[in-house]
Amino acid sequence: MISVTIDSLTVEAGDGERLIDLINRTGSNVPQVCYHPQLGPIQTCDTCMVEVNGKLVRACATTVLAGMNVDTKTVAASAAQRQAFDKILGNHVLYCTVCDNNNGNCTIHNTTKLLAVEHQQTPYRPKPYEVDNSNPFYRYDPDQCILCGRCVEACQNVQVNETLSIRWEDPHPRVLWDGGSKIGESSCVSCGHCVTVCPCNALMEKTMLGHAGFLTALPKPALNGMIEAVKGVEPETGYGAITKISDAEEAMREQRIRRTKTVCTYCGVGCSFDVWTKDRHILKVEPGAGPANGISTCVKGKFAWDYVNSSDRLTKPLIREGDKFREAGWEEALSLVARRLAEIKAKNGADSIGLIASSKCTNEESYLMQKLARAVVGTHNIDNCSRYCQSPATMGLFRTVGYGGDSGSIADIEKASLVIIIGSNTAESHPVLATRVKRSHKLHGQKLIVADLREHEMARRADIFLHTKPGTDLIWLSAISRYLLDSGLAKNEFLNQWVNGLDDYRKSLEPFTLEFAAERCGLSVETLKKVAHLIAAEDRVCILWAMGVTQHSQGSDTSTAISNLLLVTGNYMRPGTGAYPLRGHNNVQGAGDTGSMPNELPGYQSVDDPEVRARFEAAWKVKLPSNPGLDNHEMVEAIQQGKLKAMYLFGEEMSLVDSNANYVADAFSKLEFFVVQDIFFSATCKFADVILPACPSLEKDGTFTSTERRIQRLYQVFEPIAGSRPDWRIIQDVANHLGAKWNYRHPSEIMDEIAALAPLFAGVSYERLEGYKSLQWPVAPDGSDQPLLYTKEFAFPDGKARLFPLSWMESPEQPDAEFDLHLNNGRLLEHFHEGNLTYRSEGIREKTPDTFVEVAPELAKERGIESGTWVQLTSRYGQVRVRALVTDRVQGKELYMPMNSSESPVNRLTSSHTDPVTHTPAYKELSIHLRVLPEVGENPLPRTNHRFGHPTPQRGVEVERKWQRADYVAPGRRHAPIQLQSTRGENNGSTDSA
Ligand code: SF4
Ligand code: SF4
Ligand code: SF4
Ligand code: FES
DSSP states (O other): OEEEEETTEEEEEOTTOBHHHHHHHHTOOOOOSSOBTTTBOOOOSOTTEEEETTEEEEGGGOBOOTTOEEESSSHHHHHHHHHHHHHHHTTOOOOGGGOTTOSSOOHHHHHHHHTTOOSOSSOOOOOSOOOBOOSSSEEEOGGGOOOOOHHHHIIIIISOOOOEEEOTTSSSOOEEETTTBOGGGSSOOOOOHHHHHOSSSSEEETTTTTTSSSSTTSOHHHHHHHHHHHHHHHHHHHHHHHHHHHHHHHHHHHHHEEEEEEEOSSBTTOOEEEEEEETTEEEEEEOSSBTTTBTOOOHHHHHOOGGGGOTTOOOSOEEEETTEEEEOOHHHHHHHHHHHHHHHHHHHOGGGEEEEOOSSSOHHHHHHHHHIIIIIIOOOOEEOGGGGTTHHHHHHHHHHTSOSSOSSOHHHHHHOSEEEEESOOHHHHSHHHHHHHHHHHHHSOOEEEEEESSOOHHHHHOSEEEEOOTTOHHHHHHHHHHHHHHTTOSOHHHHHHHEEOHHHHHHHTTTOOHHHHHHHHTOOHHHHHHHHHHHHHOSOEEEEEOHHHHSSTTHHHHHHHHHHHHHHTTOSSSTTOEEEEOOOBTTHHHHHHTTOSSSEETTTEETTOHHHHHHHHHHHTSOOOSSOOOOHHHHHHHHHTTOOOEEEEESOOHHHHSSSHHHHHHHHTTOSEEEEEESSOOTGGGGOSEEEEBOOGGGSOEEEEOTTSEEEEEOOOSOOOTTOBOHHHHHHHHHHHTTOOOOOOSHHHHHHHHHHHOGGGTTOOTGGGOTTOEEESSOOTTSOOOSSSOSSOOSSTTSOEEOOOOOOOOOSOOOOSSSOEEEEEEOBTTBOTTOTTGGGOHHHHHHOOSOOEEEOHHHHHHHTOOTTEEEEEEOSSOEEEEEEEEOTTSOTTEEEEEOOOSSSOGGGTOOSOBOTTTOOBOTTOOEEEEEEEEEEOOOSSOTTSGGGOOOOOOSSSOHHHHHTSTTOOOTTOSSSOOOOOOOSSOSOOBTTOO
16 A cells, blocks of 8 residues: 545555556545446546646546645636537537436436536537447447447447447547447447447437436437527526426436346346336346446346346246147146146156256256256256256366366456367357457467367457367367377476376377377377467466367266366466356256255255265255166156156246157156246247246246356336246245245345355355345355365365376267258357247347257358258257358358257257266267258348458547647647557546657
8 A cells, every 4th residue: 555645635545556547536526427447447538637747637547656645626627627518518419408318327417416516518410320229239329439448448348349449530539339330330239338338428329219208208309409498598607507307307217217237137247237117118238247247138137138028938827738728827737737647657666757947047947957857856867958958067176176166267368378268169158258269369469379160250259270170179178288288388396286097098099199089180280389388378368168079979078178277287276377167048047056956955965865865854854865866868768768747947048958759748748747947938838738937037946047156136127027936936836836835035045045055155145145146156254265276276075186088989970972961050149049039139139039050151062052042951969041141150061050040040950969977969970961941041140240341440439630630729728739648547637648
């Protein structure tokens, strides 16, 4: 800590602290229009001028030094602040009373009040551009744009989509998309960063427009009339009187606009934000305080919530009658469920029933579902969809380091000096997490290696892109480990102190020479050596991986090979290092954590451990079976064999997302009794006997656990729509109809029970998770958590990690003369999974209406395929009809099909091959035949899709170019131009520094 003086008061400051942050901390009121703490100094507005040791400087761009004497209110500083803000008003009309942004957080409105501006000297000059409404989610009004550049900084350096810029040399600068396209035809991915950080109403969510204010829905001519009237009275009344009226209107808004914190219901990054609502209308999503995301979101979290109020939500239980369903009351439906489950259990035993928990629903709901299975039905036949994606990664970590979760936080990934991404389309599947890598790579010298079949965005940004052959990651990873050990580049000290099993592991590496790897993986020995030396040279290495690794017949072994490599190179136990399997669903981590697995009770406690069972038996007052249950893959097999007769599933579209969908559908049609609980009539509902209408996340309280083991609370935004119930209530109702006497009144009571029974969550409580607070497990009884694992030791009894010997096997799914092409598959940025939620967003449908199959240009030429050509894809298991998209993201005989379709789901093609250790389907190992159909349709991606845009990367706002303008006057100076000097981020902020 150092001491400085601010307005004659001595204050303590952190070494390296920004002056503006210190001023804000001390409560001094200094205007700061362009400054946003998460963007850093942009220096475009000049309103934060203060005197430091007698010199005018920008407080946002000044680093505090010991002994500084800061004056924020001298005549010179005040005049400079006013002069700068007056210029800003030349770009913006203050019509706050009829502005949808007048909600207490408008920077322009608040600065007008702070500086008690009565009249502006700089006349307002409209800009010669139209309002741009071409994006379905937000609009840009150049006439209200103050050119602060926050949006540009956010797009260039936080989201790093590099769409936005300001051409400062233009006579009338404005914000540009792709250097001058319409928004709707640009590379904009609609992540919303720019809208979130805009300090005024220039960029606004369309859902706000006409809805936030009491007078803002007026017809345009009336609105313009009012704006003119306000401008007309201003010379006489001054802004003081006008802002009083708008303040009163804003206070009225406070009464009806609710702001409720929630956690994103899509991917596993765990973004959290406030949802602004007026009755059931969602005004906007406002991120800012989320520990994982700050101001960041992707298009889904920011804009894709229409499904919650969709008119086709299920609102009544449905009971099958022949081929049809009829509506029923809750009591009838619950009684029927209980009666049929009891009958089937009485006749065939408890193990003839299987339950599937949802990884989209809360921890508390997953816990109750497994408790229903175990304590009420009496079976361990319970699973969740982590089986389809994450179980192999968890297994790889269990084998080597002990905990089945990311070894650090997203903050560690940001800090790494080298990030390696394997089999993950991170920019589309985990968009906000990807922004942290893109930013560190762009601004902070982080290096990036990407291994994938496709040249997606992260691959294009990578320093080294390894285009590996399908299913060969285990080989190159092991070959690099061997090379490092053989050439003395391994971290021997770390291995000696912290790792067991080196000798057996080295023996297992025998076959993995660089030459073998080069041949099988399609890489050169030189490239492999380059990668090995880079890994050895870097101080902090993180490896990120996802379904491109796990959804293989050796998914567990490849995940293990990743962790082995991290151990060999000493990349555990320190900030900025470690293993990061990226969890797909919002709560897929939590669904496993809370025990929805056939072999483990909540907190990864084995069902075959008598001590563990005894603890749960005492708490639940039942006798638990000691044999593990069936996982979801085995349940499908058991149905086919006539052993599993009934199933109860909630919040999973299993008939489309399980591999070999035709086989799964066939199994479901054989069930004697099937209960499906969902918010929509899903494809899986078609097989049900009873359908129970549930609630989405915005209609309930609970917690989700994200990829970085972060447990966060979500608060109820809306009441459940009439007729539906939150899943935890329905599960309790089913349990009680089966004779249990549960009486949970709130999910917090369920969490208390989890904490009492699972040492991993011992200190978790709703109080400790209040608001934006979060905990990263393991959580000790005193509430201390572990953002970074293994700081003291590994999670094995002796505290040491274990190298795990591996061998490689050829995939059982091989191409032949008939099935000659390889089909890869995965997610698309705009859609989540099959699209049950995201297709209900009009804007997303407009941008991305359908799925497609990506075909490489050379293959397209060879087979006479154009973008839009219909093709039939046939595998050994099924077929689909889909349009082609010709793109160089894929090469040769490798195709890619996104999974966002219920009509042509890719899983009609995938096989029943699995990873033998976890039974995770080998979705990514697929040989197909392609037949070109005669029809040629539209390009499956409309021209308005961001993939056709042309980004304009630059360092940021590039404010130096503004300072070069002939009409630029530095505040405190009378004449233009003066030369200012700036380094990005931290100069001394002085306007005298030239
Ligand atoms: S990508 Fe689009 S929505 Fe996201 S910050 Fe850039 S311009 Fe804004
Ligand atoms: S649109 Fe961009 S430059 Fe204009 S006011 Fe908003 S954030 Fe600032
Ligand atoms: S989908 Fe993922 S990245 Fe996008 S807002 Fe939600 S949690 Fe964040
Ligand atoms: S806050 Fe805009 S220049 Fe400092």
